[in-house]
Amino acid sequence: MRLFLGSDFHVDYQQNLDWLRALSRADFTDDVLIVAGDLSDRLDLVKSCFDEIVPRYKKLLFLPGNHDLWTSRSGKGPSFDKFETLNTLCHGYGIETGPLAVGQTLIVPLLAWYDYSFGEPGPSIRRGWMDFYKCNWQGLTPPDVAARFDAMNVIPETSGFNAVYSVSHFVPRLDLMPVRYPEKHKALFPVLGTERLEAQIRRLGSSKHFYGHSHLNRNKLIDGVTYINNAFGYPSETEISAKTILHVADL
Numbered sequence: 433m434r435l436f437l438g439s440d441f442h443v444d445y446q447q448n449l450d451w452l453r454a455l456s457r458a459d460f461t462d463d464v465l466i467v468a469g470d471l472s473d474r475l476d477l478v479k480s481c482f483d484e485i486v487p488r489y490k491k492l493l494f495l496p497g498n499h500d501l502w503t504s505r506s507g508k509g510p511s512f513d514k515f516e517t518l519n520t521l522c523h524g525y526g527i528e529t530g531p532l533a534v535g536q537t538l539i540v541p542l543l544a545w546y547d548y549s550f551g552e553p554g555p556s557i558r559r560g561w562m563d564f565y566k567c568n569w570q571g572l573t574p575p576d577v578a579a580r581f582d583a584m585n586v587i588p589e590t591s592g593f594n595a596v597y598s599v600s601h602f603v604p605r606l607d608l609m610p611v612r613y614p615e616k617h618k619a620l621f622p623v624l625g626t627e628r629l630e631a632q633i634r635r636l637g638s639s640k641h642f643y644g645h646s647h648l649n650r651n652k653l654i655d656g657v658t659y660i661n662n663a664f665g666y667p668s669e670t671e672i673s674a675k676t677i678l679h680v681a682d683l
């Protein structure tokens with residue numbers, strides 16, 4: 433059995449959904465797929481993704497990204513309610529949203545939000561970052577939201593497993609971003625992730641951590657943990673994302 437990783441399919445772009453629809457229906461039926469968030473803010477499109485992916489894999493593990501929690505096009509209700517709606521939807525499909533044990537391997541999803549531990553956002557981000565308009569956190573600040581998601585994470589008992597892997601949508605440490613990065617993109621660093629994730633990864637004793645959100649594919653070993661980003665990304669992002677579902681481990 434193999435473990436595959438994908439994230440950030442952003443199927444609002446028809447060609448991204450078409451790519452998912454063209455995936456083999458025969459090659460992955462004994463495999464596990466992690467989808468690390470950002471399918472779409474539209475629930476009907478999230479369902480379309482699940483309709484495509486679920487029959488192709490033995491098991492799917494999903495955790496939402498920031499785009500999935502936008503509510504501006506779905507009644508403008510609280511984003512925490514949208515989170516619960518997504519969880520309920522997943523359970524209806526038999527999709528795992530909590531820790532998943534497969535043989536001797538434990539895969540642990542870590543919920544998060546950015547909390548400005550990577551830096552304070554500048555005026556351009558405060559003005560233009562879409563989450564600030566598209567999510568409804570009922571007056572909570574991003575650090576408040578991060579604390580709420582952090583508190584939802586269950587750090588399970590890991591003894592007895594040969595391998596522990598973890599998954600987040602958000603970036604767990606800023607040094608996963610290249611030092612040489614265009615200044616205009618560096619403005620995004622404050623909304624990329626949180627140091628809380630790194631603390632949880634180390635507490636878990638995870639040897640591989642899978643993440644998305646930055647749309648910048650990475651495979652980097654830092655202090656015994658291999659960090660892998662295999663975001664699919666927007667159609668225009670051909671140089672930073674491989675546009676594939678990646679085989680990341682054997683189970």
Ligand SMILES: [Fe+2]
Pocket residue numbers: 440442470497499645646647
């Ligand atoms: Fe994304």
Ligand SMILES: [Fe+2]
Pocket residue numbers: 470497498499601644645646
């Ligand atoms: Fe994202």
